[in-house]
Amino acid sequence: MTVWDRPEPPDRPVPLDRERIVAAALSLADEGGLEAVSLRKVAARLNAGPMRLYGYIATKEELFDLLVDEVYAEVLPEERTDEWREALRTLAHRTRRAALRHEWLADLLGGRPTLGPNGLAVAEAMLSALDGLADVDTVMRAVGTVNAYVIGAIRGEIANLRAERATGLSKRDWQRAAGPRLSRALATGAFPALSKAVYDGTDVDPETTFATGLDWVLDAVAAKLTRSSA
Known part of the structure; x- marks a missing residue:
C-alpha cells in the first residue's frame, strides 16, 4: 500500500495532515537540501512530537515521494x-x-x-x-x-x-x-x-x-x- 492509499489518522490536539507535513518538509528541503529533511525536523517545525508523524508517513522515503509529487504539480x-x-x-x-x-x-x-x-x-x-x-x-x-x-x-x-x-x-x-x-x-x-x-x-x-x-x-x-x- 502506498502513502497515497493509506488513510490519514483522525485529528488530535495538534492538527496535522499530510498537506501540512509536506509543506513543512518542502520548506526545509528548499532551505537546506534533502539532508535537512527528517521526520524529527519536520515534527519540530510543526510543533508536534515525531511519533505523531508516523501515523501519516511511515518512512523518510515516503516523505521524499510526497515532496517530489508536490513539485510535479509545478x-x-x-x-x-x-x-x-x-x-x-x-x-x-x-x-x-x-x-x-x-x-x-x-x-x-x-x-x-x-x-x-x-x-x-x-x-x-x-x-x-x-x-x-x-x-x-x-x-x-x-x-x-x-x-x-x-x-x-x-x-x-x-x-x-x-x-x-x-x-x-x-x-x-x-x-x-x-x-x-x-x-x-x-x-x-x-x-x-x-x-x-x-x-x-x-x-x-x-x-x-x-x-x-x-x-x-x-x-x-x-x-x-x-x-x-x-
Missing part, C-alpha cells in the same frame, strides 16, 4: 497543446525550472516513478503527447529517451551551481583559476579535439544549452517516429 502546464514536440518541450522546460527552484529535486529524479497524482499526471501528459504516432513500445522508449536527457542535463546544471557555492568561484572565476593548468596541457598537442573546443567553441548560457540539446533529442525522436509509422 511541472504540469495550465493548457495542453496537441503538437507533440511543443508538449514535450514545455514539460521539459517546466521540469528544469522546477528543479532550479527546488535544487534537491535533482537528487530524486529518475529511478522508479512516483505514484502520486501529480507524477501520474505528468507521465500521462508525456505519453499522451505521442499517443497514436507509433506503437506503444516506441512511444515508451521515446519518452524514456527525453526523460534521460532532461534528468541528466538538470543534474549537471545543478551540480555546477552547487560547485560554485561550495568553492565561492563563479564559472568565469573557475576558468581563470584553472586556465594555466589547462593551457599547459593543451600546449602539449596531446588533446587536439579538446583544444579546438576550448579555443574555437562558443560559450552559451545554461538555458540555451538545455534548449538546444532538447531540440536535438526531439529531432531524433521525430525521425524514429517517422520510420516507425512508415
Whole structure:
C-alpha cells in the first residue's frame, strides 16, 4: 500500500495532515537540501512530537515521494497543446525550472516513478503527447529517451551551481583559476579535439544549452517516429 492509499489518522490536539507535513518538509528541503529533511525536523517545525508523524508517513522515503509529487504539480502546464514536440518541450522546460527552484529535486529524479497524482499526471501528459504516432513500445522508449536527457542535463546544471557555492568561484572565476593548468596541457598537442573546443567553441548560457540539446533529442525522436509509422 502506498502513502497515497493509506488513510490519514483522525485529528488530535495538534492538527496535522499530510498537506501540512509536506509543506513543512518542502520548506526545509528548499532551505537546506534533502539532508535537512527528517521526520524529527519536520515534527519540530510543526510543533508536534515525531511519533505523531508516523501515523501519516511511515518512512523518510515516503516523505521524499510526497515532496517530489508536490513539485510535479509545478511541472504540469495550465493548457495542453496537441503538437507533440511543443508538449514535450514545455514539460521539459517546466521540469528544469522546477528543479532550479527546488535544487534537491535533482537528487530524486529518475529511478522508479512516483505514484502520486501529480507524477501520474505528468507521465500521462508525456505519453499522451505521442499517443497514436507509433506503437506503444516506441512511444515508451521515446519518452524514456527525453526523460534521460532532461534528468541528466538538470543534474549537471545543478551540480555546477552547487560547485560554485561550495568553492565561492563563479564559472568565469573557475576558468581563470584553472586556465594555466589547462593551457599547459593543451600546449602539449596531446588533446587536439579538446583544444579546438576550448579555443574555437562558443560559450552559451545554461538555458540555451538545455534548449538546444532538447531540440536535438526531439529531432531524433521525430525521425524514429517517422520510420516507425512508415
